Amino acid sequence: MIKTIAKPTERVTCGECRSC
Amino acid sequence: MRHVFSYRDKHYIYDTGSGALHACDEATARILRGEPADLPDAEREAVEADIEALRRAGLLDAPETDARPVKSHELKALCLHISHDCNLRCRYCFADEGAYHSVREVMSLETAKAAVDFLMRESGSRKVLEIDFFGGEPLMNFDVLKETVAYGKQEAAKRGKKILFTTTTNGLLLDDDAIAFLNEEMENVVLSLDGRKEVHDAVRKTVNGKGSFDAVIAHIKKFVRARGDKHYYVRGTFTAKNLDFAKDVLFLADSGFDSISLEPVVTDLADLAIREEHLPRIEAEYEALADEYIRREAEGKGFLFFHFSIDLEGGPCLQKRVSACGAGNEYLSVVPNGDLYPCHQFANDAPFRMGSVFEGTIDPVLREKFATSCLFTRKGCEDCFAKFLCSGGCSANNYHFMGDIDTPYPISCAMMKKRVECAMHVLAERKSREK
Numbered sequence: 001m002i003k004t005i006a007k008p009t010e011r012v013t014c015g016e017c018r019s020c
Numbered sequence: 021m022r023h024v025f026s027y028r029d030k031h032y033i034y035d036t037g038s039g040a041l042h043a044c045d046e047a048t049a050r051i052l053r054g055e056p057a058d059l060p061d062a063e064r065e066a067v068e069a070d071i072e073a074l075r076r077a078g079l080l081d082a083p084e085t086d087a088r089p090v091k092s093h094e095l096k097a098l099c100l101h102i103s104h105d106c107n108l109r110c111r112y113c114f115a116d117e118g119a120y121h122s123v124r125e126v127m128s129l130e131t132a133k134a135a136v137d138f139l140m141r142e143s144g145s146r147k148v149l150e151i152d153f154f155g156g157e158p159l160m161n162f163d164v165l166k167e168t169v170a171y172g173k174q175e176a177a178k179r180g181k182k183i184l185f186t187t188t189t190n191g192l193l194l195d196d197d198a199i200a201f202l203n204e205e206m207e208n209v210v211l212s213l214d215g216r217k218e219v220h221d222a223v224r225k226t227v228n229g230k231g232s233f234d235a236v237i238a239h240i241k242k243f244v245r246a247r248g249d250k251h252y253y254v255r256g257t258f259t260a261k262n263l264d265f266a267k268d269v270l271f272l273a274d275s276g277f278d279s280i281s282l283e284p285v286v287t288d289l290a291d292l293a294i295r296e297e298h299l300p301r302i303e304a305e306y307e308a309l310a311d312e313y314i315r316r317e318a319e320g321k322g323f324l325f326f327h328f329s330i331d332l333e334g335g336p337c338l339q340k341r342v343s344a345c346g347a348g349n350e351y352l353s354v355v356p357n358g359d360l361y362p363c364h365q366f367a368n369d370a371p372f373r374m375g376s377v378f379e380g381t382i383d384p385v386l387r388e389k390f391a392t393s394c395l396f397t398r399k400g401c402e403d404c405f406a407k408f409l410c411s412g413g414c415s416a417n418n419y420h421f422m423g424d425i426d427t428p429y430p431i432s433c434a435m436m437k438k439r440v441e442c443a444m445h446v447l448a449e450r451k452s453r454e455k
Contacts, residue, residue, distance in 0.1 A: 002033070002043070002048055002067075002070045002074060003042060003043045004041070004042050004079060005032075005332075005447065006332035006451070007079055007332070008038065014337075015092070015148065019345060019350070019351050020345055020414075
């Protein structure tokens with residue numbers, strides 16, 4: 001039996017996220 | 021690529037192409053690994069039907085991107101080495117106890133303002149920028165730090181931009197004024213504390229050779245109490261001397277800190293360096309920490325350990341995953357005289373000097389070298405399940421240990437992979453409780 005734990009909402013885009 | 025792994029009696033499948041995480045039973049894990057599994061025909065058919073359904077849904081054996089990152093030459097972040105001096109003499113310091121293999125000095129306000137102007141000019145259309153105050157100990161140059169923040173905010177506002185400020189401090193100079201200012205102006209504050217007193221004091225000593233723990237922890241506790249819900253990390257280092265580092269993480273949690281990071285040391289000091297023979301112990305320690313982390317979270321007494329925090333549902337876009345930290349291209353370090361380097365770990369390393377904020381240009385050859393370095397140029401990453409969660413390791417570590425920014429350091433890789441597996445298990449347990 002296989003149960004999905006997590007999957008991305010959507011997976012190439014903006015530079016707003018933090019830069020280490 | 022599918023990564024099938026076990027954690028205690030739990031079994032998981034991580035699909036690198038889709039980024040999906042699944043849980044399964046032992047027999048399914050064996051089938052997915054291509055190992056013999058003693059199953060009745062009907063059960064085997066059910067497992068194979070499950071696998072096929074996931075494939076059709078694009079959640080198993082999904083194709084992986086080979087999209088190269090778009091090479092933006094718009095600067096995003098500067099690390100301002102506002103002080104190349106320090107009031108501690110930590111044995112493992114990569115920055116040569118603050119001096120960066122040069123003279124002890126602090127950055128002038130003129131240079132700091134020139135760096136802000138440089139960031140404004142080189143950031144092009146970017147609206148969200150970052151300046152990190154770093155050292156040495158940044159609070160040894162607190163007046164310049166404060167004036168740089170004011171100048172940065174003023175210049176950014178003129179252009180419809182915003183600067184997110186961060187400070188990394190050892191906490192020794194965190195008085196009431198510094199606490200109030202950092203809490204008001206900093207988007208994030210990183211506070212250095214290694215854990216238990218005997219662990220911290222063994223390596224983090226004052227200029228006079230005394231342990232710094234008692235002074236530092238009092239200041240950091242006061243800071244965190246005033247921090248409210250803003251970002252901070254109490255960030256420590258573990259070495260070969262404290263491979264039982266889970267005790268240090270838990271000590272920090274028990275001290276009232278709820279946002280904690282503890283990192284393996286990067287040093288060539290023989291008695292402190294992490295070596296290959298330490299890895300089994302370190303991996304077991306991460307598992308022990310994960311077990312306790314889950315237990316505390318289930319009891320409503322959880323805290324955030326940076327490496328057990330993972331976002332598999334709303335994580336960064338592929339562009340970010342393949343281009344990694346941006347050092348040498350989107351992110352540069354500025355040392356006190358205004359010279360530019362790819363990042364703080366390359367500071368004052370002459371072959372990596374990329375120009376100066378006063379010259380106003382960035383070495384095009386070095387910039388191209390770093391801009392084209394990405395997950396797909398890293399050697400050995402193509403077969404690694406963690407590649408889209410790691411982006412190919414730290415360029416500086418790769419260079420300092422392997423002589424090449426594109427050759428990952430195997431010991432760092434091993435620890436990263438173990439932490440990712442622990443983080444996935446923590447996530448699965450949390451989801452299980454929520455249901």
